[in-house]
Amino acid sequence: MAKSLKPTDARLKTADELSALLLDLRKEQFNLRFQRATGQNEGVSRVRVVRRDIARVKTILAEQQRASVTKPAAPVGAAGQS
Helix, strand or coil, rough: CCCCCCCCHHHCCHHHHHHHHHHHHHHHHHHHHHHHHHCCCCCCCHHHHHHHHHHHHHHHHHHHHHHHHHHCCCCCHHCCCC
């Protein structure tokens, strides 16, 4: 997996791709917590990066959902005029 997720790259992804990425990040977070509990954790900073990437993905998903709900409609008088 990449070092860190860039917001510009994440915004180009679809909601399905972001959901899959979120699932992968949560699995990685679980594995890192498990490694820390067993004393095998080598990359301590990776925990912080993964946690921030999860927050970034969740934020972008929420923005996309809000944008799809509040799309502006066409003006009422504009339809059917020649």
